[in-house]
Amino acid sequence: MDVTADSPAVTCTATVCLSETRLVCVEYPGFVQHVDKMLDSIGGELGLSKTYADSSKRLELRYRPKDPYCHPVCGNRYSSNNLLLRVRRRRRKGSNEEPHVSMEILGVIETTYKFQGMADFQYLATHNEAGGSQVSLYDKIILHKPEKKEFFDHPVPLFLPPPIFSRLDSTVDYFYRPDVAHREGSLPSLLSNENLIGPNRARRPHNAIFVNFDDKSVPTEPLEAARLNWKKNSIHHSDIKAEEELTKLFEKRPVWSRNAIKANVDIHPEKLKLLLPYLAYYMLTGPWRSLWVRFGYDPRKYAEAKIYQVLDFRIRCGMKHGYGVNDMPVKAKRSAYHYSLPTTVNKAVPQPASLKEITQDGASSSGKLSSAKYMLKDSAYIFRDGMLPPYRQMFYQLCDLDVEKIKNIIHKNDGKEEACDERDGWCLPRTADELRDIISSMIAQVVRAKRPALSTPKLKPVRAGRKVEESDEDEDDEDEEDYKASEGSENEMETEMLDYM
16 A cells, blocks of 8 residues: 555554463573583572472572582573564565565463573582692592492591682672861871771770779779760750669669669660769679679679679570470571571571660550650570560679579678689589589570470480490480580670770
8 A cells, every 4th residue: 555645654463372372581692503401500490490380599600500519590480471583584586576474372481581691610529649740639528429448548638718708799899988187186196007907987985994804903083085975965854864874773783784783774775885984993804794783892802792794695496405496486686597608598587686676565545655665675694484575695793593493503602702703703613514513404495395296305316236325325325415506695784885986
């Protein structure tokens, strides 16, 4: 049809039937000559199907698929709405006619894998000989067929490469900034003379006094800067009230942990950082480490101060204690189980609950919230029978262990104290270890009570000819092992001094 300028506009529409076939596209970062080899590098059709079935996985491409030490290049998964077309161009031989072009829609591409990151560092399984030559270790460390005992007895150089070398496969902008010019007097002059890297942050003006166990004396009053700092910032009536309450606490009990203070005084955490150096000094080492002590009080001179000593307790996780890491209701703040390799898509994981629970007993008749909005629960510093600590690692004071059996051990040498030791203080030697064992057994009972399946003991297989007494001795040996911290433990009080430095 000829269309002239005076002719009305002609609109041509066509309806195309799409195929119901749904396809997956892989943008392969290479020139493909052999399809079979290309499929092997991405795990074959089976491996590709498993990756596609799990949306949280990235597609792994290994350029050396037969090498188990080959680190993969990871492809990201994207949703797409593309069409796969088959275009054919036919032309008769010896004919000058225009070629005939036909198109056919084979399917709809709903998922596309794109390799946009860099490859990880590669480390070949080789060994340097004495002469400088490199020898391959693949035939010595990889089993290609069942071997006899002589194969495993043959000496082989140690080859244990990490699973990944680089945690990130894409570039990151660091946004380097020049050093911040602080006001004169905010940083000590000696910092400019030392070879420090990036002292951009000004020293926190909290003016706390730190005392070691070996120091001869203790301070009797705060620094003048701490006094002025608190007077300048205590402008509200609630600040004056908090100062009076904390002063009464130190008169009643000369040594406190910060969590214990937070559970008894309603004060903003930032204001507490200014108030504590005004009323007490901080112990760095010894049996009262990480605790705040009233000015003028030296716990090393009074035997009755042993009830204020600190107990560093960490929940023991392991099958020899009757339960594993996953069976422990007290979850760690940071755990290796939350770490994701580059082969998985980073997704938000549920974070463990914070200890700072704002106590809101519900709105009152006037609609106002509870006044104690910064206070912690008693479980933040007190341990009782039948309860679980809120953290994997807790710093308890001995007077806050509300268990009769524990109290008897603490007061076992009352009136017989001779000297204050840096490790055990005024208590008998190994008292802390004994208290940890008691608390651990009490926690294990609580965990088993909440999960009855854990209370059934698992029988250990006994080899033929082995006596039962040997297994009992092995269990005793395990109980005598050194106390180890659980993974992901959080030491909140030990890092407290960073707020003042």
